[in-house]
Amino acid sequence: MIEIGLVIYPGAQLAAVLGLTDLFGVTNRIAMSHQKAGAPVLRVTHWRQDRASEAPTCVLDTCPDESAGKLSALILPPSLDEPVGGDEAAALTAWLRDHHAKGVALGSVCAGAFVLAGTGLISGRRITTHWSYADLLQQRFPELSVDADQLIIDDGDIITAGGLMAWTDLGLRLVDRLLGPTVMIETARVLLVDPPGREQRYYSVFSPRLTHGDAAVLKVQHWLQATQASDVALSTLAAQAGLQERTFLRRFQKATGMTTTEYCQRLRVGRARELLQFSNTSIDRVAWEVGYSDPGAFRKVFTRIVGLSPGDYRRRFGAKGAGK
Template sequence: MNKTTPVEIGIILYSGAQQSAVLGLTDLFNMANRIAINDHRSNVPALRISHWQTQDPDVPPHRTPDSCPEAPPGQLMALILPPSLNTPMSVQEAAHLAHWLRERHAEGIILSSVCAGAFVLAATGLTDNRRMTTHWTHADALQQRFPSVQVDTDRLIIDDGDIITAGGLMSWLDLGLQLVDRLLGSAVMLETARMLLVDPPGREQRYYSVFSPCLTHGDAAVLRVQHWLQASGAKDVALSTLAAQARLEQRTLLRRFQKATGMTTTEYCQRLRVNRARELLQFSTTTIERVAWEVGYSDTGAFRKVFMRIVGLTPSEYRRRFGSATT
């Protein structure tokens, strides 16, 4: 592409789109464009931002009159489905927009989503057998509605080249910076992040999500075990103890537990323990060794390894970032 040709990022104003994210993304991209221009970066194209209206299902999405007010549109390079505070759109509601997005994707345009926008993007079928993320509270619904999608809500942003998905409501910041990096370069992206006083891309959603186990699976025996583990803090995780609580044979429990919860008993207990450890790290000044002991680990090294795998930060890093207790 000729560097003198402006590039354009389109933001889709679908029904229920969060207006603060639409305006925030617009401001972010305009700031990145000004930084590139003011620094006289001759090798960086100008950036245009457009808004695309989709309210009428019988009319294809179109640029709104306020799009690119200071200059003609550029070469459309990416489209963004912003987050929504409403219930995610159904497959039927998203059908007309999904068809249009598939056509744009076939033209080489990057498609991206934030939070509940993932449901519209998944309705295109373009994310089948591919990884994508959304807000962690939407993970189960997205997986159930689109079983061929590999939902990974540990990740705040997944850049898969032609498809980029971002997790929580405010991860539009991360997506915006990711697109600036892709289209204007890392130098402009880092300067934009500094001006906005935000971290550059690289955070992970699992730093913030909490373990919310499925309790509506209908298996009463497994549910007894879950309630007992919750009440006991998962201190005793011996399979024989769990089987006794369930009143099942051990092999039967293992099979039914994984079917009901989607996890092995070991994985489930680790997540319960780490959830409790996060509270202790955030709201107390208890030593890491004592936190490990409190949640059921006699080996602090093993605790650190499990915590790092699940949260993505070491216990010390987690406390430095999120701790609120005073010493």
């Protein structure tokens, strides 16, 4: 069973918590209808932090009679109060770091990004929040790249959504990742949430396996995500894991289901898709930006993974004003 946790920190917007609970409840009914067993597929838990000095505890479980499973994701909802951060969130950020180290994906909506940034897990990476908080977030965390133009930024192990009501987008993004596009589209239809404009960012998104339990491999996965797979040499990856190369290769493939080459190609292609969608950067330059010195090799890899050439992908999914 897939478990998604919603974190009720001091000042968290309860409307978003309840809305996400309902969204995932609809998703669970749809997913159950697609299987013969009829057993629950998706469990939602609420984790409440009553005091800033204490870690959150579970206060609600939508499937209390089912056996315990592993968390797949934790979501920090918006806040209508001043953004939480600093020493007042120390216990919460330590708790989040611990779960992230175990392979749990972390997500935030709007001002929840401040708590997420406080974990120190996303230094040097891109993050979004509500446009009115963008400058403050950048000032508090200068090591981040705050992009408030994006409604949602999916960085694999970290997902951030911008506006106060963007919890619907983040929720649907997780549904697509964990249960597939068919269930996501049906959920959107039931809730009368218009999926066009979202679908292109959902389909064929690389969702790395993070709950395998191999800490050494997980460390390398997080490092690759943070560095955008800029250095994919086997010697470098094995050193990051603290393992011999042959041992590392064996454990990496067992944990992720793919070779290091396949994994890094998918990370790079994921970054290329974003550049092709939302920038005017030439395809040759995109190839260089994501780590390919040979544009021809990049085109072959991209076409094999996505099913479209980079040019066709941009023409089909490029945002208005993006280059052809």
